[in-house]
Structures are given as C-alpha cells and as structure tokens.
Amino acid sequence: MPPLPKIAIFTGAGISAESGLRTFRDSENGLWNEHPIHLVASLHGWRKDRQMILDFYNLRRREMAAAEPNAAHLALAALEETFDVTVITQNVDDLHERAGSTQVIHLHGELTKARSCLDHRLVYDIGNNDILMGERCERGSQLRPHIVWFGESILGFREAKIAVREADIILVVGTSLEVYPAASLPEYAKRDAEKHIVALELEQPPSGFTWHQEAASISVPQLVRKWLNQ
Incomplete structure (x- = not known):
C-alpha cells in the first residue's frame, strides 16, 4: 500500500479567533x-x-x-481520513486536539x-x-x-521544519507571518508542493502561495473538501 500524501498545516491566532478566543x-x-x-x-x-x-x-x-473548535479546526482534523497530516501551530490552546487532530506541534507551548x-x-x-x-x-x-516567553527558544521547530519539507501540500491559516522564527516555516516548502495561505489581512503572501482572503471557517472547509474528493 503506497504511503499517504503528506499535508503540513501551519496555524496562527486567526483560526482560534473564530472560536471567540x-x-x-x-x-x-x-x-x-x-x-x-x-x-x-x-x-x-x-x-x-x-x-x-x-x-x-x-x-x-x-x-x-x-471555547469550541470551529469549522476550520474540524475540517483540518477530517483530513486525517486520507492524508498524513501534521498540524504546526503558534497557538497555545487545545482546539486542534479537541477537533480531532492527532499530530500537533505547539511551537509556543500549551x-x-x-x-x-x-x-x-x-x-x-x-x-x-x-x-x-x-x-x-x-x-x-x-x-x-x-x-514560550520572549527570549526563550520555541518548541518542536526541528520537527516542524521536517514536516514542511516533506509535505506535498502546505496550508497556512490565520497567521500574519510576523513572529520569527516560526514565520520562516513556509520557506522550507518543496518547490513543487501545493501551497495555500488563508488570512484576512496579510501584507504579502509567501512566494508561490495562493492567497485565500477569507475567514478560515469558510476557506479551510472548501479546500479540505476539494482535497478529500480528489
């Protein structure tokens, strides 16, 4: 049986904001x-x-x-039916886990x-x-x-970089990509990976990424349905 395609998902505060946080x-x-x-x-x-x-x-x-997981959290968890999914998050809440995601890297703690x-x-x-x-x-x-407070090293960064490098699909959700070193993660994506970013406000999307300028609860389920139906 061939290995499952790999998806790396990188989330920020915008996805949890839709749950009221x-x-x-x-x-x-x-x-x-x-x-x-x-x-x-x-x-x-x-x-x-x-x-x-x-x-x-x-x-x-x-x-x-x-708070409760919203439609975006739930859609990302559903990807595990068909894909090898790693969620990398800057968020310190547990909404991804409560939605059903099983492989979550918390860069900034929990x-x-x-x-x-x-x-x-x-x-x-x-x-x-x-x-x-x-x-x-x-x-x-x-x-x-x-x-992780200012001046302290972020957690799981090595594992996060590996997940992004190996992914066939990269999805960035709800982050302004302003907080480093976490914001550098999209730079590790393979050139031929499918790349998307969902964010309402962004100065400029990373090179090679398709920008979906909608709420996460709208764009993420749409993308997930597309991938699950392929």
Missing part, C-alpha cells in the same frame, strides 16, 4: 492592549510578580475551556500543561485546571505555565 496582537481587542507584554510574556515579569502571571494564564485557560522552573524537561498535564502558587514540581520548584 482573543488574539494577543489585535489592534482593537488584543490582549496586549490590556496587559504589558514585557511582563506577562517574559521571565522578567515572572520574577517580578508570579501571582500576576499565574492569574493571567489561568484566565486564558478558562477562556480556552469555554495552556493545558505546566512545567518546572528548574528543569524545562519536567512538564505536567494539567488540563483546564489553574496553576496555584505553591504547586511545585518533583524537584521543589514552583510550577509555571508551559508557554
């Missing part, structure tokens, strides 16, 4: 407008006020738990996990529960959100 960078309703970025997304902020950081991400986790301050390899599944002050890892260190 606020993005960080939105000019009108972005989280950065209410919370100083240099505090809630940095080790400096963590050292200065751990309780404030825990409260911020605990609230994000509760908002995530109340709200459903906590990790040790002493040893980044000590990562714990916490689901939708809060991280409380005084909760510690097995080495006695306070647990922190398993989120």
Whole structure:
C-alpha cells in the first residue's frame, strides 16, 4: 500500500479567533492592549510578580475551556481520513486536539500543561485546571505555565521544519507571518508542493502561495473538501 500524501498545516491566532478566543496582537481587542507584554510574556515579569502571571494564564485557560473548535479546526482534523497530516501551530490552546487532530506541534507551548522552573524537561498535564502558587514540581520548584516567553527558544521547530519539507501540500491559516522564527516555516516548502495561505489581512503572501482572503471557517472547509474528493 503506497504511503499517504503528506499535508503540513501551519496555524496562527486567526483560526482560534473564530472560536471567540482573543488574539494577543489585535489592534482593537488584543490582549496586549490590556496587559504589558514585557511582563506577562517574559521571565522578567515572572520574577517580578508570579501571582500576576499565574492569574493571567489561568484566565486564558478558562477562556480556552469555554471555547469550541470551529469549522476550520474540524475540517483540518477530517483530513486525517486520507492524508498524513501534521498540524504546526503558534497557538497555545487545545482546539486542534479537541477537533480531532492527532499530530500537533505547539511551537509556543500549551495552556493545558505546566512545567518546572528548574528543569524545562519536567512538564505536567494539567488540563483546564489553574496553576496555584505553591504547586511545585518533583524537584521543589514552583510550577509555571508551559508557554514560550520572549527570549526563550520555541518548541518542536526541528520537527516542524521536517514536516514542511516533506509535505506535498502546505496550508497556512490565520497567521500574519510576523513572529520569527516560526514565520520562516513556509520557506522550507518543496518547490513543487501545493501551497495555500488563508488570512484576512496579510501584507504579502509567501512566494508561490495562493492567497485565500477569507475567514478560515469558510476557506479551510472548501479546500479540505476539494482535497478529500480528489
């Protein structure tokens, strides 16, 4: 039996915004407008006020738990019926997993996990529960959100590059491609791969990509139906 064709999907905040989750960078309703970025997304902020950081991400986790996967998430999960699918996401929510996607690389961490301050390899599944002050890892260190803050290395980048390089189809959804190094991933696509980007606002699509300037919940199901029917 021949191997399944490979699809690499790279998603950003735009896909989760359609499920009601606020993005960080939105000019009108972005989280950065209410919370100083240099505090809630940095080790400096963590050292200065751990309780404030825990409260911020605990609230994000509760908002995530109340949200539901939308039509775009569900369509991407359906691709696994016919394709070898890798989802690479900048998002820290679990909407891809709840929609049914089974191979997801979270470049910027996951709200459903906590990790040790002493040893980044000590990562714990916490689901939708809060991280409380005084909760510690097995080495006695306070647990922190398993989120990549500014100045920290992103996660799974090597595996993400391999997935993009090997893919027969590349689909980029809901990202402005402004946050590096994650934004460089489309550059690793094969020249002959089929390439699409779904984004409402974009200065310029990557070279060789077809731009679908519609909401993810509209364009993504259309593309998925096309691929499943081929």
